[in-house]
Amino acid sequence: MTADEWSMIITKIAPLNAEPLDDILEVFDIRYxxxxxxxxxxxxxxxxxxxxxxxxxxxxxxxxxxxxxxxxDLSMKLASMALEKEIMPIIFSRGDYSGMEKFGFRVxxxxxxxEAQRLECEEQLKRFWNISVVI
Amino acid sequence: MILCEHGSNTPEATEAMLVFVSQMxxxxxxxxINADSIKQPLHRNLQYExxxxxxxxxxxQISKLIILGAxxxxxxxxxxxxxxxxxxxxxxxxxxxxxxxxxxISVLSRLSYVLGKxxxxxDLSNSTEITxxxxxxxxxxxxxxxxxRCRVMLLAPNLEDEHLIDGVYSFSLSRKFxxxxxxxxxxxxxxxxxxxxxxxxxxxxxxxxxxxxAKADICVLLSDIKKNLRAxxxxxxxxxxxxxxxxxxxxxxxxxxxxxxxxxxxxIGHLSGFLANEILPNTKELGEISRNSxxxxxxxxxxxxxxxxxxxxxxNDNNLKSDCRVLFVPTNGVGLGHxxxxxxxxxxxxxSTKTRFAAFPSCLPMLNRYGFDGIPLVSRSNxxxxxYDNDLLNYRRLYSATSNRDLLVxxxxxxFDSIFRTIAKRKLRGIWIRRGLWQxxxxxxxxxxxxxxxERVIVPMEAFDELNHSYSRGSRLKTVGPIVQQPDxxxxxxxxxxxxxxxxxxxxxxxxxxxxxxxxxxxxxTAQVQAICAGMExxxxxxxxxxxxxxxxxxxxxxxxxxxxxxxxxxxxxxxSACDLFISAVGYNSFHEAIYNNVPSxxxxxxxxxxxxxxxxxxxxxxxxxxxxxxxxxxxxLEREINLCLDDSKATEIRSVLAKLELPETGNASAAxxxxxxxxxx
Numbered sequence: 001m002t003a004d005e006w007s008m009i010i011t012k013i014a015p016l017n018a019e020p021l022d023d024i025l026e027v028f029d030i031r032y033x034x035x036x037x038x039x040x041x042x043x044x045x046x047x048x049x050x051x052x053x054x055x056x057x058x059x060x061x062x063x064x065x066x067x068x069x070x071x072x073d074l075s076m077k078l079a080s081m082a083l084e085k086e087i088m089p090i091i092f093s094r095g096d097y098s099g100m101e102k103f104g105f106r107v108x109x110x111x112x113x114x115e116a117q118r119l120e121c122e123e124q125l126k127r128f129w130n131i132s133v134v135i
Numbered sequence: 136m137i138l139c140e141h142g143s144n145t146p147e148a149t150e151a152m153l154v155f156v157s158q159m160x161x162x163x164x165x166x167x168i169n170a171d172s173i174k175q176p177l178h179r180n181l182q183y184e185x186x187x188x189x190x191x192x193x194x195x196q197i198s199k200l201i202i203l204g205a206x207x208x209x210x211x212x213x214x215x216x217x218x219x220x221x222x223x224x225x226x227x228x229x230x231x232x233x234x235x236x237x238x239x240i241s242v243l244s245r246l247s248y249v250l251g252k253x254x255x256x257x258d259l260s261n262s263t264e265i266t267x268x269x270x271x272x273x274x275x276x277x278x279x280x281x282x283x284r285c286r287v288m289l290l291a292p293n294l295e296d297e298h299l300i301d302g303v304y305s306f307s308l309s310r311k312f313x314x315x316x317x318x319x320x321x322x323x324x325x326x327x328x329x330x331x332x333x334x335x336x337x338x339x340x341x342x343x344x345x346x347x348x349a350k351a352d353i354c355v356l357l358s359d360i361k362k363n364l365r366a367x368x369x370x371x372x373x374x375x376x377x378x379x380x381x382x383x384x385x386x387x388x389x390x391x392x393x394x395x396x397x398x399x400x401x402x403i404g405h406l407s408g409f410l411a412n413e414i415l416p417n418t419k420e421l422g423e424i425s426r427n428s429x430x431x432x433x434x435x436x437x438x439x440x441x442x443x444x445x446x447x448x449x450x451n452d453n454n455l456k457s458d459c460r461v462l463f464v465p466t467n468g469v470g471l472g473h474x475x476x477x478x479x480x481x482x483x484x485x486x487s488t489k490t491r492f493a494a495f496p497s498c499l500p501m502l503n504r505y506g507f508d509g510i511p512l513v514s515r516s517n518x519x520x521x522x523y524d525n526d527l528l529n530y531r532r533l534y535s536a537t538s539n540r541d542l543l544v545x546x547x548x549x550x551f552d553s554i555f556r557t558i559a560k561r562k563l564r565g566i567w568i569r570r571g572l573w574q575x576x577x578x579x580x581x582x583x584x585x586x587x588x589x590e591r592v593i594v595p596m597e598a599f600d601e602l603n604h605s606y607s608r609g610s611r612l613k614t615v616g617p618i619v620q621q622p623d624x625x626x627x628x629x630x631x632x633x634x635x636x637x638x639x640x641x642x643x644x645x646x647x648x649x650x651x652x653x654x655x656x657x658x659x660x661t662a663q664v665q666a667i668c669a670g671m672e673x674x675x676x677x678x679x680x681x682x683x684x685x686x687x688x689x690x691x692x693x694x695x696x697x698x699x700x701x702x703x704x705x706x707x708x709x710x711x712s713a714c715d716l717f718i719s720a721v722g723y724n725s726f727h728e729a730i731y732n733n734v735p736s737x738x739x740x741x742x743x744x745x746x747x748x749x750x751x752x753x754x755x756x757x758x759x760x761x762x763x764x765x766x767x768x769x770x771x772x773l774e775r776e777i778n779l780c781l782d783d784s785k786a787t788e789i790r791s792v793l794a795k796l797e798l799p800e801t802g803n804a805s806a807a808x809x810x811x812x813x814x815x816x817x
Contacts, residue, residue: 128513
């Protein structure tokens with residue numbers, strides 16, 4: 001991503017969140033059931049590394065999970081780092097949402113019923129993004 | 136692990152190795168290709184084709200090493216082989232043309248040197264196979280689908296021949312057969328330019344030979360294929376599988392072909408009658424002749440495996456399984472509308488049907504909340520060198536999520552390679568839920584071409600007749616009423632919902648408006664939302680809810696308005712049904728929800744080259760007085776129309792028109808029924 005694109009992301013980062021309404025609305029939706037899962041069947045194909053358009057592109061993985069992380073602060077830090085160091089942060093999220101999609105970060109879903117499946121999913125994504133460091 | 140290598144690293148050698156490995160795997164034997172041995176960038180099709188077979192090699196895991204094209208060995212490959220560090224117990228087979236003793240000695244000594252042991256040589260020069268190529272072509276029995284109508288494959292027609300292309304077209308009109316044409320890329324282009332997309336036509340590299348072979352009961356050979364490895368492999372698969380083979384070329388007069396095939400008319404004009412009179416009544420017997428022929432015996436992969444000391448493979452459990460699962464794949468863009476529509480159809484399937492989804496991550500929480508398990512797909516990345524790199528990973532995920540004969544239901548505009556190839560490779564039954572109203576300027580040739588992989592195309596209608604267009608014809612096409620979400624009176628209580636909103640936002644509103652202008656992916660609607668919020672600020676009687684998806688970008692400025700609140704939800708339908716005025720983009724789902732649920736609406740179309748024609752949809756409703764159309768630039772008209780709806784009788788008039796509309800019956804249950812028919816047909 002270009003410096004201008006990261007600058008634009010920084011201008012949109014603010015500690016403001018849309019009001020969640022699911023608690024009110026789900027009781028009026030007969031289809032609501034809340035028992036589906038995110039899964040990842042895998043037959044162990046080879047995880048190929050992919051080339052970037054610009055060979056100098058460097059990505060790092062950032063695991064974002066749990067409620068104790070200030071998404072706004074983290075977003076600002078990562079966007080600033082991306083702008084200054086020309087590094088592309090890829091967010092690995094195990095929850096429904098990372099909370100950083102709305103600012104324009106690339107978020108990958110880490111899925112699987114078991115920890116082994118989730119690690120395999122993360123490994124696929126690391127190969128896809130040529131990532132060697134996940135923080 | 137059985138590892139396959141080639142003596143040369145030319146593109147032709149890589150392709151030959153890939154066809155061989157793919158045939159061995161189709162025969163039930165797991166044979167892999169060393170990922171490090173693929174040096175040069177592969178063509179897009181080959182990248183998909185090779186993906187299932189690539190591996191990282193650990194020397195201790197190689198039980199057998201098969202080297203194809205051993206007579207073409209070069210020094211680079213010898214150095215690669217040395218790096219494999221082959222263990223003493225590994226069996227090595229070098230396959231090639233060793234007619235000359237000098238070649239044999241040279242290959243033996245060089246491989247012995249780099250591998251540390253003598254390979255066993257398999258000489259193809261004395262093969263009595265009908266061809267003379269260096270690479271072994273194998274035949275594998277393919278599961279024949281038992282379709283109701285006989286499928287005729289026209290193999291290798293040269294459609295640059297004017298007489299032949301017209302003749303093939305006449306043949307393809309026959310109602311006695313389903314016609315499948317397999318030819319080269321140029322012939323396919325010529326055909327589609329002249330005759331469009333109403334016949335299933337493939338070029339040789341479009342799918343692996345074993346996937347194309349599964350599409351025929353009768354094969355008519357129309358030109359010499361001796362030098363065409365893919366076409367030859369298709370023919371061998373069909374011979375081994377017991378398809379009836381008709382030779383309509385003039386090339387095979389030496390009698391070798393007559394042992395497994397029937398000579399057919401060389402004039403394409405006589406082919407239809409010949410097949411109907413001579414072949415169709417005798418398909419079974421002719422198939423037996425093919426299956427028991429000398430050629431079938433020679434090229435059978437099982438026989439080749441014996442030469443490699445490979446035990447017969449275990450029976451593949453996938454072919455024996457009885458329960459059929461349905462995988463819904465809603466994609467394109469973010470995929471929310473497609474996912475919502477699929478979930479409505481999936482809800483109507485019988486409870487015993489095992490249903491899952493593969494979708495982009497932003498759709499999965501919604502699908503989970505409706506009780507469906509979901510597999511995340513990976514979105515396209517602009518950073519990657521190839522625009523389909525994400526789709527290669529999605530291919531792995533879709534393939535892993537399915538078993539042979541499952542059902543895949545795709546909802547989207549563009550059939551990704553991952554979907555196309557998963558259906559072919561897994562021998563899935565494919566169904567495409569294909570919403571219409573394409574823009575006239577769109578190029579949908581790839582989409583229409585790929586319709587051939589689906590057994591059924593379900594077209595959900597638009598509410599208004601003039602919006603329904605036909606893009607293709609044929610028996611696989613089925614039309615259903617609009618697929619729409621409607622609130623269920625068992626749980627929906629408009630008054631109660633509005634009361635809860637009053638409490639939540641501490642605003643004692645009379646009017647509730649809902650603004651839903653899209654996620655901003657297709658077009659930025661920040662200015663329109665600002666204009667709406669500014670207008671609402673003058674109205675103390677109104678609560679305006681701006682509904683966003685949890686992943687949507689939200690402008691910080693929107694949070695500063697008092698009468699407008701930014702909300703997020705997975706359950707927008709009850710909110711829309713409870714409001715007094717809906718200000719919305721004109722996507723299929725939101726449009727039909729407004730029309731079917733009697734909600735007065737102002738539509739602001741989003742027009743992007745890859746989207747459906749939202750303006751046409753809004754115009755159709757506006758022309759009937761069933762909604763208001765406001766163009767994105769008409770900001771002052773927008774405020775005026777909002778006030779007319781809320782203060783005057785305009786919203787009431789619209790409601791009255793909506794109540795009188797004669798709308799087609801919704802198609803949720805009919806679409807599910809059409810899917811269920813295929814499930815039960817397994």
